[in-house]
Amino acid sequence: MSLGNVLPDRIGFGTAPMGNMFRAVPDDEVTATLDAAWEQGIRFYDTAPLYGAGLAEIRLGKMLSHKPRDEYVLSTKVGRVILEEVESSSRDLGEKGALFEHGRPNKILHEWTADATERSIEGSLKRLGTNRLDVVWVHDIAQDFHGDLWLNKFEEARTGAFRVLSRLRxxxxxxxxxLGVNRTEPIELALALDEPQPDGFLLAGRYTLxxxxxxxxxxxxxxxxxxxDxxxxxxxxxxxxxxxxxxxxQDAPPHIIERVHRIKDIAQQHGVSIKAAALHFSLAHPVSAAVIPGATKPSRIAEDLTALHEPIPAGFWHELRENKLVSPLAPLPNDA
Structure with missing residues (x-):
């Protein structure tokens, strides 16, 4: 089934921040933000066991427990099994480092086998307090694995998670x-398979301005x-x-900060908000079904929805292209 036929809107809510990403987010702030998302019409929620070792799923499940199940679309991920035992040594999240150091202390098992996939889904359903999931992503294959090791992990997922999820579908x-990843290679490899075939993919951070x-x-x-999709x-x-x-x-390096300043300068000249530019760009490609920004403050939800519907003049996009700030291969929004 096409993701476009599953997702209710072009914008959803990414719950990584609800897992205490970067900082310890107070419960009342989480509740207010999730309530604001629902009240302002967000009906697609994406989460993962990795986010705070299950914390984001627990928090999201608490809000959704009061909502009719048929009124929203829920996606989570497999590849990490959250154990009841507490991690006794320092947690290694590779390039994600201390991203969720303020999350729950539970031990995380990184595994993409069939058994781990079923255990992961069972754990997610329990934490989310629901009896079904709509979309399941195979999380972070290839991340932090170098050389042939990531191919070994991909094969583990192909014969494990891929087949379990195909059967469940x-x-x-x-x-x-x-696949829910921040590298393109595993998706390319998955699309080249005869079977099992994914319905779509969640690409994090790799189709942005x-x-x-x-x-x-x-x-x-x-x-x-x-x-x-x-x-x-x-x-x-x-x-x-x-x-x-x-x-x-991580903290943004100088060359990225300089690039953002250049984009913001052009945006200001055209009366465009940087958030609107970011969302419109990511949605302009024909395969883009939705974007899922995250937030930890209720005001950010309104900002995102306003940005989504903000008109952007064609001249803005053409100036970005002329200044080589977007690829000539990138489709520009329809109004450009």
Whole structure:
């Protein structure tokens, strides 16, 4: 099934911040933000066991427990099994470093086998307090694995998670499945398979104003040819495009800060908000089905929805292209 037929809107809510990403977010702030998302019409919620070792799922489940199940679309991920035991040693999240150091202390098992996939889904359903999931992503294959090791992990997922999720989709237990990653290579490899075939993919941070060249070279042409949809995660590039200081889960380096300043200068000249530019760009590609920005403050929800509907003059996009701030291969929004 096409993701476009599953997702209710072009914008959803990414719950990584609800797992105490970067900081310890107070419960009342979380509740207010999630309530604001629902009240303002957000009906697609994406989460993962990794986000705070289950904390984001627990918090999201608490809000959704009061809502009719047929009124929203819910996606989560497999590849991490959250154990009841507490992590006794320092947690290694590779390039994500101390991203969720303020989350729950539970031990995390990184595994993409069939058994781990079923255990992961069972744990997510329990934490979310629901009896079904709509979309399941295979999370972070290839992240932090170098050389042939990431191919070994991909093979583990192909013979494990991929087949379990394909079966669950065919049985009608879930509506769709795909890969949720921040690298393009595993998606390209998955699309080249005869079976099992994903319905789509969640690409985090790789189709944004600041980082899109690589995705345009191979992945997105493959996806378009096969009618496979994309959900864009991290459209603000870890926050740097929304007034924050992070890029790729770390403090933004000088060359990224300089690039953001150049984009903001052009945006200001055309009366365009940087958030609107970021969302419109990520949605302009034909395979883009939705974007899922995250937030920890209720006011950010209104900002995102306003940005989504903000008109942007064609001259803005053409000036970005003339200044080589967007690839000539990138489709521009329809109004350009």
């Amino acid at each position: 065919d049985e009608g237990v879930i509506k769709a499945w795909g 600041l980082d899109h060249e690589h995705a345009l070279q191979r992945l997105l042409p493959m996806a378009e040819e096969q009618n496979v 994309m959900v864009v995660g991290g459209p603000y590039s870890s926050g740097i495009l929304a007034g924050g200081t992070h890029f790729e889960y």
